[in-house]
Amino acid sequence: MSKLTSVCLAISIFILSGLNNTYADNAELDFSEFVDGKGVISLPKDFRKTMAHLGSWFVPTGEASGFHDVYARQVDVNHYLESGKFQDGAIIIKELRASSSADYTTGTNVSFSNATIKQWFVMIKDSNNRFPDNKSWGDGWGWALFKTDNHTVNVSMDYKKDCLGCHYPAKNNDWVYIEGYPTLAKP
Numbered sequence: 001m002s003k004l005t006s007v008c009l010a011i012s013i014f015i016l017s018g019l020n021n022t023y024a025d026n027a028e029l030d031f032s033e034f035v036d037g038k039g040v041i042s043l044p045k046d047f048r049k050t051m052a053h054l055g056s057w058f059v060p061t062g063e064a065s066g067f068h069d070v071y072a073r074q075v076d077v078n079h080y081l082e083s084g085k086f087q088d089g090a091i092i093i094k095e096l097r098a099s100s101s102a103d104y105t106t107g108t109n110v111s112f113s114n115a116t117i118k119q120w121f122v123m124i125k126d127s128n129n130r131f132p133d134n135k136s137w138g139d140g141w142g143w144a145l146f147k148t149d150n151h152t153v154n155v156s157m158d159y160k161k162d163c164l165g166c167h168y169p170a171k172n173n174d175w176v177y178i179e180g181y182p183t184l185a186k187p
């Protein structure tokens with residue numbers, strides 16, 4: 001092999017391995033259509049129509065009062081039912097809705113969720129600790145909060161301050177209050 005050929009070969013190997021790395025990095029960051037390369041989380045549109053309903057909570061009084069309706073993609077539900085784990089990229093959305101109550105033919109003081117949305121909470125599973133410098137990511141998840149006046153911006157800047165303390169009781173279930181989700185329970 002001439003000197004020139006081997007230099008060319010070395011350069012091509014260098015370039016190719018660089019390309020390979022780029023592809024690997026992109027694939028690594030391509031784990032969720034709701035997360036960009038910097039870890040910015042967006043709220044999925046139309047999730048009520050396209051995702052599976054995991055379950056609902058009813059909070060009778062206080063700031064968070066009303067129904068907390070929780071959703072995930074069917075693929076994430078299926079994976080959980082098979083493995084008992086949330087797969088990398090799994091997304092969980094919790095929508096808070098105000099409630100009304102009235103007497104119905106089923107009973108008195110029956111509660112139902114009305115049209116007023118209060119806010120949305122989102123968790124996205126990240127098994128690879130992809131964004132160590134982004135304070136919305138850690139402990140295996142990306143954590144986000146969207147308000148109704150601008151549902152394109154995650155207003156939570158630090159999940160350790162805004163989310164984690166309240167999720168401690170669910171730490172052993174990967175921080176998720178799994179008991180509220182009959183859809184994830186084995187039949």
Ligand code: HEC
Nearest residue numbers: 057068092094121122123143144145156162163166176177
């Ligand atoms: C005041 C306590 C509190 C805070 C603060 C809080 N959570 Fe939660 N979260 C809960 C509780 C309790 C549940 C389940 C019961 C309910 O909704 O009432 C829950 C449920 C959820 C769910 C549904 C899946 C699950 O874990 O059961 C998501 C998603 C969620 N929270 C995300 C967040 C994110 C993201 C933040 C921070 C931006 C956050 N939460 C802050 C207490 C809290």
